[in-house]
Amino acid sequence: MSSDVLEKRYRMLLRAYPAAYRRERADELIDTLIGDEPTTRRWPSLRQAASLIRGALRVHGGSTADRPTAVLLWQGIHLGAMAVLALGALIGLDDIVEAFQFGGLSDPMAVLRDQGIFEVMVIAALVALVADRTRTAAVLAVAAVVVPSMISQYLLLNGLPQFWAPVVAAPLIIAGLWRPADVPSTPRANAVLATVGILALHLIPAGGFRRVDVSAQIVAAAMVIAGIAVFLWVATADQRLLIAVAPTLLLGTLYQLGNDLSTGELLRRPDALPSLVVAALMAAGAVVSTRMRQRTRA
Template sequence: MSSDVLEKRYRMLLRAYPADYRRERADELIDTLIGDEPTNRRWPSPREAVSLVRGGLRVYGGGTAARPTAVLFWQGIHLGALAVLALGVLIGLDDIVEAFQFGGLSDPLTVLRNQGIHEIVLIAALVALVAGRARTAAVLAVTAAVVPTVISQYLFLNGLPQWWAPVVATPLIVLGLRRPADVPPAPRANAVLVTAGILALHLIPAGGLRMVDAGPRIVAALMVVAGVAAFLWVATADQRLLIAVVPTLLLGTLYQLDNGGLTGEMLRRPDALPSLVVAVLMAVVAVVSTRQRQRTRA
């Protein structure tokens, strides 16, 4: 009876793997984990649980694919386009809410003209990309950069990150159209989870590091360390994240280059440029190391 309970809990952990992989390998993995000897265990060990979760992340990241480097690169580009559009949408919504809080209700048409049209088109581009309509998403991303700017130059003149989002995403989407036929697209549900994880990384309150009081600075530092550690724990298993996070950090750097003296933006943090450099280096290391492993395996 305890063996049945243990198997059920192992199978719950195996949900970290893609469905196709589970269908092919689940029984084999269960037999290896439980073994032939009778056991009174009712729970997997913490080490086994962590290993299974990381194993699932590696499979999603292309570690078991025939061409892991190609999966890493092409799916990483797709996830980067998704993440940068989603971050632009998030920043735009935050700014629109702030605009209405500080007088926008008295002139909603101005808010719509300055920010709302761009936000609507950007959301449409994101939805199209999530739905797998890459060509439509590319057209909408170009539209989000051009048409709202013709109507109002508010976002463009202020160099706001949400204006840069479709500019950064468009070449990634267009490049993704050239994905080789033998490289599968990123699973939709997994892509949404990866995007949510990258957004969570950007929501870490790094601005608290600039506060004068020691207490809030310590709390902010602990949250930054914990958040970055959690992200790296996942990203070292699913290395597509190391590629996907780069364009989102680029938004903060572009904003800083245009508006070095402004404050209060979600992405304006003292580590924007160094973090972008580190992210690019990690992405390069991920591609090189995956390529070396592929050659060794061959």
């Protein structure tokens, strides 16, 4: 009886694998997990659960594909474009809410003209990308750079982080148009989940670092360390995330470059240059190591 319960719970965990892989391997994996020996265990061990989740992440990352490097690279670029648009939309939304909170209600049309049109176009590009309409997404991303700037130069002149989102995303989306036929597009649910994960990394409350209160600094440090540790645990298995996170760190870097170099924020902010350099190196490392493994495998 307990093995039935255990099997049911293992099958829940196996849902982390792509459906095609699960169809092929679920029974076999359950057979291996349950083993021959009678068990009174009702819950999967933490070790087995972690191993299954990392195994599933590796499969999502293209480990079983005929060309793992191609899957890693092309799907990483696709996820990077999605993540950067989602981050731009989120920052833009936050700025619009803030604008309304601080006097924008007296002239709502100005807020909508300065930021609203841009926000709608970025969200439209993101929706098109999620719907796998790559050409439409490319057109909308380019339009999100050009059209709002023709109506209001607010974002352009201030060089706000969200302004850079379609600028960074457009070349990635356009590059995605040349995705080889044998590289499948990223499954939608998986792409959304990966994007949410990258957004969560950016939402780690690191503001406590700037406060004088030591306990706030300790809490912020603990949150950052825990967030990065979780991200790396996931991203070292599904290495597409290492590629996808790099463009999102470009937003903070470009904003600080255009903002004021004399403040030193470019080198101090966690979402600016140092993180971008580390992310770019890790992404390059992921591609090189996957390529080497592909040539020799095992």
